Amino acid sequence: MKRITIVISIAALLALTAMLPLGIVQADGHCEFADDSIKIGGLVPLSAPGAVAGGIAMSWAINRAADDINADCGIEIDGANYAIEVVIGDSEGSPERGQAVVERFILEDEVDAVTGVYHSAVGLATMGMLDENSVPTVFSEPWNDNVSANGIMEYDGRPPRNADGVDHVFRVSPASSMVGGVVVDWLNDLGVDNVVIIAENTDYGQPAAADEKARFEAAGATVTQINVELGTEDFVPILSRIQAAADTPDVVRVLVTGETSFNLTQQMAELGIAPTEDTICVTNQVAFQSEQYWLNVPDGNYCAFNRVGIIPSLFSDLAVELNASYFEEFEDIVPSYAMATYDAVWIIAKGMEQAGSKSDGAAIVAAIEATDLDLSQGRYYFEYGNHNPDLPEGTPAFMWHQWPDPVVTMMQYFEQGQSSLDAAVIFPQVYQTHGTGYIVPGTSP
Amino acid sequence: MALFKRFESAIDNGIGRRKLGYMLIALVIVFFLWFPNDASQSNYAKTVFISGFFYAIMSSSWALLAGIAGQFSFGHMAFMGIGAYAAGLIARDGVSFALLGISVTPESISAFGSIVVGTVFAGLVGLIIGWLLLRLRAAYLALFTIAFSELFRIMMLTEYDYTGGSNGLSLRPLLEIADVNAARQVEYYLMFALLIVCLLALYWVANSPIGLFLRAMREDEDAASALGVNVVRYKILVFVFTSMIVGFAGAVFYSDVGSERIIPEQLEILQMSLIIAYAVIGGMESLIGAAAGAFISRYLLEAMRQVVITLPFGLTTADGSDAFVWDTGFWRFALFGVVMVFTLRYMRNGLLYPIITWFSGRDIAMKETVSIRESDDEFAARKERDDE
Numbered sequence: 001m002k003r004i005t006i007v008i009s010i011a012a013l014l015a016l017t018a019m020l021p022l023g024i025v026q027a028d029g030h031c032e033f034a035d036d037s038i039k040i041g042g043l044v045p046l047s048a049p050g051a052v053a054g055g056i057a058m059s060w061a062i063n064r065a066a067d068d069i070n071a072d073c074g075i076e077i078d079g080a081n082y083a084i085e086v087v088i089g090d091s092e093g094s095p096e097r098g099q100a101v102v103e104r105f106i107l108e109d110e111v112d113a114v115t116g117v118y119h120s121a122v123g124l125a126t127m128g129m130l131d132e133n134s135v136p137t138v139f140s141e142p143w144n145d146n147v148s149a150n151g152i153m154e155y156d157g158r159p160p161r162n163a164d165g166v167d168h169v170f171r172v173s174p175a176s177s178m179v180g181g182v183v184v185d186w187l188n189d190l191g192v193d194n195v196v197i198i199a200e201n202t203d204y205g206q207p208a209a210a211d212e213k214a215r216f217e218a219a220g221a222t223v224t225q226i227n228v229e230l231g232t233e234d235f236v237p238i239l240s241r242i243q244a245a246a247d248t249p250d251v252v253r254v255l256v257t258g259e260t261s262f263n264l265t266q267q268m269a270e271l272g273i274a275p276t277e278d279t280i281c282v283t284n285q286v287a288f289q290s291e292q293y294w295l296n297v298p299d300g301n302y303c304a305f306n307r308v309g310i311i312p313s314l315f316s317d318l319a320v321e322l323n324a325s326y327f328e329e330f331e332d333i334v335p336s337y338a339m340a341t342y343d344a345v346w347i348i349a350k351g352m353e354q355a356g357s358k359s360d361g362a363a364i365v366a367a368i369e370a371t372d373l374d375l376s377q378g379r380y381y382f383e384y385g386n387h388n389p390d391l392p393e394g395t396p397a398f399m400w401h402q403w404p405d406p407v408v409t410m411m412q413y414f415e416q417g418q419s420s421l422d423a424a425v426i427f428p429q430v431y432q433t434h435g436t437g438y439i440v441p442g443t444s445p
Numbered sequence: 446m447a448l449f450k451r452f453e454s455a456i457d458n459g460i461g462r463r464k465l466g467y468m469l470i471a472l473v474i475v476f477f478l479w480f481p482n483d484a485s486q487s488n489y490a491k492t493v494f495i496s497g498f499f500y501a502i503m504s505s506s507w508a509l510l511a512g513i514a515g516q517f518s519f520g521h522m523a524f525m526g527i528g529a530y531a532a533g534l535i536a537r538d539g540v541s542f543a544l545l546g547i548s549v550t551p552e553s554i555s556a557f558g559s560i561v562v563g564t565v566f567a568g569l570v571g572l573i574i575g576w577l578l579l580r581l582r583a584a585y586l587a588l589f590t591i592a593f594s595e596l597f598r599i600m601m602l603t604e605y606d607y608t609g610g611s612n613g614l615s616l617r618p619l620l621e622i623a624d625v626n627a628a629r630q631v632e633y634y635l636m637f638a639l640l641i642v643c644l645l646a647l648y649w650v651a652n653s654p655i656g657l658f659l660r661a662m663r664e665d666e667d668a669a670s671a672l673g674v675n676v677v678r679y680k681i682l683v684f685v686f687t688s689m690i691v692g693f694a695g696a697v698f699y700s701d702v703g704s705e706r707i708i709p710e711q712l713e714i715l716q717m718s719l720i721i722a723y724a725v726i727g728g729m730e731s732l733i734g735a736a737a738g739a740f741i742s743r744y745l746l747e748a749m750r751q752v753v754i755t756l757p758f759g760l761t762t763a764d765g766s767d768a769f770v771w772d773t774g775f776w777r778f779a780l781f782g783v784v785m786v787f788t789l790r791y792m793r794n795g796l797l798y799p800i801i802t803w804f805s806g807r808d809i810a811m812k813e814t815v816s817i818r819e820s821d822d823e824f825a826a827r828k829e830r831d832d833e
Contacts, residue, residue, distance in 0.1 A: 094710065121612045
């Protein structure tokens with residue numbers, strides 16, 4: 001009996017093994033694609049002075065989205081299935097190179113749509129070209145308020161829409177103005193009175209510091225602002241000033257990006273300034289990349305940070321799958337801009353399918369305006385566009401073709417070496433994962 | 446080799462190398478004039494050429510400053526930026542000098558006017574920097590210009606209220622041509638003309654008595670001074686001259702001719718090192734070599750973005766294709782570095798130097814004037830003969 005079982009098992013195993021390639025062939029071959037393909041241009045920084053790591057992640061996301069769409073038999077237009085073909089262009093983070101790449105996309109690669117863009121300067125420089133050439137575009141990372149129809153108006157003095165009533169640029173990343181208020185709202189809710197802001201001396205740090213300072217002061221808090229240069233390694237003199245102050249601050253807010261923010265946060269923790277029972281540590285959003293964070297800030301437990309993009313506890317199945325796939329490739333948690341880029345490709349693809357065309361810019365734009373899709377970052381829709389052209393009084397012009405719901409939250413680590421996937425979401429209340437707005441150092445939620 | 450010798454001899458006995466060189470230059474100019482009229486060339490190809498012309502101006506002017514005058518400056522991109530930023534800011538905000546009673550409003554100045562102001566401003570800063578550099582040589586000069594360059598970049602980055610910070614500053618467009626194709630055609634010829642004019646100006650300086658003084662300063666500043674060369678005057682002069690050239694080129698290029706905005710990252714030391722690398726590869730002491738090195742390097746770096754590799758012996762990729770695309774991305778700069786290392790190790794005068802030398806006939810002059818030393822073997826053989 002045993003022998004029969006073994007023989008049957010081996011036979012079944014062999015049969016399965018033999019069928020496996022067949023199955024793969026069928027999975028690949030079950031779609032009949034049209035000879036022509038749909039070309040999507042990915043404008044990302046892949047060499048210096050651009051943010052190369054960001055460009056690699058975005059490039060990965062575009063290819064991943066194309067693979068997923070193609071595995072699903074591509075885009076169906078008039079009964080034919082079109083495969084997505086990705087053309088990646090290296091913007092080098094430079095407007096000049098970005099413009100040249102977009103020109104190549106349009107004239108030589110003849111792309112049907114464009115996505116990507118990490119640096120706002122590249123978005124600002126290229127959006128006019130994309131619009132003039134009627135290329136449906138969904139930007140996935142630039143934050144500048146003017147990277148939008150509003151920017152096109154300011155770009156060359158033309159009205160925000162083209163003569164045909166269509167402008168072709170959409171954005172699924174948040175505008176800067178959409179991000180600013182969350183940190184202050186959270187801290188004001190906690191009732192902080194004495195705030196220290198350490199801001200880098202750049203166009204990221206300074207406007208953000210000015211904005212937050214005004215909001216804190218409007219709520220009656222006292223704010224001390226300290227400016228630092230990017231690339232500073234030793235913050236001890238600056239931090240000593242905080243230690244020497246008569247009043248212990250309620251919060252130290254770090255408005256410094258990248259590696260520098262890690263250095264600053266670690267030195268702040270080492271000196272016992274924050275996080276402590278008396279002082280809240282609010283570090284930069286790069287802390288979300290937990291592998292890098294704990295490597296550089298081993299003493300940074302209980303620091304809070306803002307997160308742009310969907311929070312891990314709200315990850316859909318698609319987001320979980322995307323994150324697992326990203327982790328396999330890069331051994332890190334998928335960044336929000338990679339998720340946004342992945343979603344942008346799907347938005348374009350579905351727009352083309354709805355429009356029944358891969359080349360009719362106006363029809364595709366109209367279809368994207370009518371988008372209602374659940375993707376890795378949530379439900380995508382565009383509130384204002386040609387379908388709803390009248391922006392109410394007080395609504396900023398950048399809301400035209402802007403996804404209105406990028407999630408901006410506050411998160412906090414509460415265990416040493418914790419993955420950001422497990423970190424607590426503390427604000428806004430609607431997203432709270434541990435039922436608290438702040439975890440006091442030394443305690444557990 | 447024998448065939449080349451026969452060709453060389455025929456040229457030497459015929460029209461002469463120099464004339465042949467001039468004919469080649471004329472042919473290259475004719476090619477560049479014809480290129481945009483070739484219907485098969487897209488605007489993208491013209492954009493790549495426009496960028497190539499711009500970097501050719503940058504590298505050739507740096508070759509005059511460093512290769513001929515011996516002032517190894519890292520501030521070249523900063524001067525370019527000064528020209529561009531000054532042009533952009535004056536066209537946007539205007540300027541007022543109450544003491545002098547001068548007021549320029551944005552409405553009263555044209556795009557070209559702003560470029561002229563940017564050029565003059567770059568020259569003025571060049572004057573100050575040239576004066577400050579008078580006592581500095583070699584490594585100190587390089588360090589000073591790196592510091593100045595970084596200082597300027599950080600200023601542009603941090604004064605974002607005025608300069609736009611890392612989002613960049615959009616300059617007033619120099620050309621107002623609605624038709625994109627016609628506009629690109631005009632931009633191409635404008636940048637090419639600018640390159641020719643700049644090269645002529647640089648050659649005029651290099652081949653004038655000033656050029657001789659600059660070379661003398663490069664070889665030995667003290668000796669040149671002792672022989673009556675006004676080192677102070679010519680050091681400042683070369684700084685002002687090259688600063689104005691790159692300031693003008695930068696202001697034109699970023700006035701929507703090559704790009705519609707300038708960003709501080711364009712002034713990074715990495716970008717400056719590319720300018721130096723182009724000049725080194727083409728030939729630091731040759732203005733045309735540096736220009737050609739920059740143009741060819743820019744073109745190749747662009748062409749190498751994506752390399753299509755056709756598989757031999759009927760091989761195919763997993764999806765059945767007989768070719769695949771290699772997205773060189775990061776590797777093209779690594780390859781560029783290898784070329785640079787090779788050049789510095791084996792051809793210090795640049796990869797184009799032997800060609801330029803051959804056409805100029807300088808190699809003949811060298812053969813006639815440079816004494817030929819005996820090798821050890823030859824010396825031993827002669828000594829043996831003498832002993833016998």
